[in-house]
Amino acid sequence: MTVHGDGYMSFIEIKDLTHIYHAGQENAKEALSKVSINVEKGEFVAVLGENGCGKSTLAKHINALLLPTDGCCIVDGMDTNDVTKVWDIRQQVGMVFQNPDNQIIASVVEEDVAFGPENLGIPRDEIKKRVDEALKAVDMERYRAFAPHLLSGGQKQRVAIAGALAMHTKCLVLDEPTAMLDPKGRSEVMSAVKKLNKEQGITIIYITHFMEEAAEADRVIVMEKGKIFAEGKPQEIFARVDDLKRLRLDVPLASAIAWNLKKQGIYIPDGIVQEEELVEALCQLK
Amino acid sequence: MSIEIKNISYTYMPKTAFEHQALKNVSFTIKEGEVTAIAGHTGSGKSTIVQHLNGLLHPSEGQVLVDGTDLNKKGSEAIKARQLVGMVFQYPEHQLFEETVEKDVGFGPRNLGVSEEETEKRVKEALDFVDIDYETYKDVSPFQLSGGQKRRVAIAGVLALKPKYLVLDEPTAGLDPRGREELLSRVWGLHKRKKATLIFVSHKMEDVARIADRLIVMNHGELMLDAPPKEAFLEEEILKNAGLTVPATVRLLTELKERGFAVDPAAFTMEEAARRIAKAVKERRRGTC
Missing domain, CATH: 3.40.50.300 (P-loop containing nucleotide triphosphate hydrolases)
Known part of the structure; x- marks a missing residue:
């Protein structure tokens, strides 16, 4: 991270964040323990970790669905603990969850996308413009008059993303x-996300159990039992095969094969995470 | 039954x-x-x-x-x-x-x-x-x-x-x-x-x-x-039309085969794919020497 003068803040600054569910009760459970992360504007960050390690709890702090038990979470200079800022924060940070059927509320695609801006009381013409832009950005214009239940899972997730874009979300x-998606739906969602990141500079925080998806990020954060275990470029993280396996995770196929070949004495350069890179490296072998 | x-x-x-x-x-x-x-x-x-x-x-x-x-x-x-x-x-x-x-x-x-x-x-x-x-x-x-x-x-x-x-x-x-x-x-x-x-x-x-x-x-x-x-994975067209993909190992080995490596793509685990690649690499080396 570049060091700026005094007062510089990252887009998202999470400092010593601890979250305890049912704090003070008999069944209290610490889900996050003194987690600190900075995310820069326009960054694409993937978050990995076993089921129950605190990934979703962390995600829900970023748009103030959950508030820290201790520590703080600051989004674009606004503290999520400040009740007067909650709606501004939620407008800046859009959430997309796992189950596409749980987040679509209207009976027509374009009405669903328009729901957020309508709630903000934005004029009709402006809403129309935003809905057009948002559906175009995720390549769903053709489906604007469809009923959501007629869409595939990947299409529903893109409608959910469009709903956030119509709010002019920055993250x-x-x-x-x-x-929950089939392979085609997965690649549709992944390319929509990458495009928004590259072309519109939208900051992406992407939780996944698919290592191939994480390999596409600028930075990977690995969590373990409510703490940050490691962070770095995909190439650095996926070189740590033994650590990841211990954490119930995996590495992308290309990294796993590269690692295996290296152990057999075949020279493969470091930092391979994508299949094309592995194919090229093997073709270069003499 | x-x-x-x-x-x-x-x-x-x-x-x-x-x-x-x-x-x-x-x-x-x-x-x-x-x-x-x-x-x-x-x-x-x-x-x-x-x-x-x-x-x-x-x-x-x-x-x-x-x-x-x-x-x-x-x-x-x-x-x-x-x-x-x-x-x-x-x-x-x-x-x-x-x-x-x-x-x-x-x-x-x-x-x-x-x-x-x-x-x-x-x-x-x-x-x-x-x-x-x-x-x-x-x-x-x-x-x-x-x-x-x-x-x-x-x-x-x-x-x-x-x-x-x-x-x-x-x-x-x-x-x-x-x-x-x-x-x-x-x-x-x-x-x-x-x-x-x-x-x-x-x-x-x-x-x-x-x-x-x-x-x-x-x-x-x-x-x-x-x-x-094993037979179904060779039907790439049918799988693709059905919104499915072949296993990643098959995809990778097929690509290598097209680039001239002597590998049979029908491997379904990482270990098996790596074994086949290693073998092909060694054979290729011997061939070019």
């Missing part, structure tokens, strides 16, 4: 958005 | 504006002891088929026979036949409801009038099978468990009914990689050790390759392919 937090 | 699906068609909401034919003249037979995977994209009809297997849906046309009994018949014979088929739905942990793990797993047998002694025995066995320690967890609320544990408890609840045929709809969706691995090997063990007949829906061709004897591919309500995985 998308996606919590296992592809877990 | 088998489940026979004979020329079934199914139409949702017939004679309304929402009429939709979800299955078109589908036939196949599941033999006892087989492991069958059903794949297809969202809306391909695979969940509709699965719901026919224990009579949750009855076909608009055609028949479903479980061990020779038509599930659509009236009377106790059809009810008994339906009980032979256990169903684990998608995200089965959402169906947990009891106060303790023991009560949740025992709910099915108790509801069917199984004696208390036998129920307890079945609960112990079922929990043991999914690797949940009975003594540690029997009095714990199922809602305090982790995601992977919840799912295994929910599956134990179905196992306690001692189904002859076990149907699982996307059993590994949403689990971390290790959780997926553990669940798959447990399910596989059920087949290996107890000769259970398994039918599972999955998008993950890697999982299909590992445990299925046979892959059924659905597209637009029709059966497109019914073949052993």
